[in-house]
Amino acid sequence: MLLNLARTLARSAANGPGERFVVWVQGCPLACPGCWNPDTWAFGRRELHSVQDLAAIILATPGLEGVTFTGGEPFAQARALAALAAPVRAAGLSVFVFTGYDLSELTLPAHRALLELADVVVAGRYRQAERTLDLPWRGSGNQRVHFLSNRYGPEQLAGLPEVEFHLSTDGSLAVTGFPTAALLGRTTAG
Numbered sequence: 642m643l644l645n646l647a648r649t650l651a652r653s654a655a656n657g658p659g660e661r662f663v664v665w666v667q668g669c670p671l672a673c674p675g676c677w678n679p680d681t682w683a684f685g686r687r688e689l690h691s692v693q694d695l696a697a698i699i700l701a702t703p704g705l706e707g708v709t710f711t712g713g714e715p716f717a718q719a720r721a722l723a724a725l726a727a728p729v730r731a732a733g734l735s736v737f738v739f740t741g742y743d744l745s746e747l748t749l750p751a752h753r754a755l756l757e758l759a760d761v762v763v764a765g766r767y768r769q770a771e772r773t774l775d776l777p778w779r780g781s782g783n784q785r786v787h788f789l790s791n792r793y794g795p796e797q798l799a800g801l802p803e804v805e806f807h808l809s810t811d812g813s814l815a816v817t818g819f820p821t822a823a824l825l826g827r828t829t830a831g
């Protein structure tokens with residue numbers, strides 16, 4: 642089984658609780674105006690990874706708290722992500738999913754399979770008119786954090802790193818997470 646991905650990051654502390662392996666899927670049908678990752682919208686082939694190989698890489702990465710699926714739209718590849726989440730959960734790691742759908746829209750069997758393996762789901766379209774820099778893990782005020790297992794709870798929402806900067810060996814800079822208004826002010830002020 643294959644996943645079509647935009648990119649991965651082996652370690653991040655800005656995409657859910659603890660240190661997490663982050664998987665950005667390629668393809669999103671929702672086209673929210675103002676989306677920060679429009680390069681992930683197209684459904685054409687980008688990076689194909691076998692679920693089995695990716696699971697092996699994740700499980701060989703030391704010190705991880707869990708994995709985070711984001712995008713792009715993870716539930717557009719729900720069946721393959723559920724197949725990836727199963728060995729991850731079985732190894733004691735947690736599963737965190739960002740989706741543009743509300744939970745009430747996720748009714749297909751593949752959706753349910755992924756939801757059953759998720760510890761936390763942050764759900765809802767990004768709405769530019771409700772943009773916020775003050776809510777952990779969310780880009781707009783309409784989005785909701787759902788704790789679907791007893792592994793985490795609302796106490797996890799306090800004191801998280803909001804943003805990370807990753808400098809690659811090729812010199813490229815990647816930014817991930819949720820910058821605060823204060824940080825954006827400092828950044829734009831130079």
Ligand code: SF4
Nearest residue numbers: 669672673676713741
């Ligand atoms: S659901 Fe997420 S990735 Fe898709 S368009 Fe909206 S903000 Fe962008």
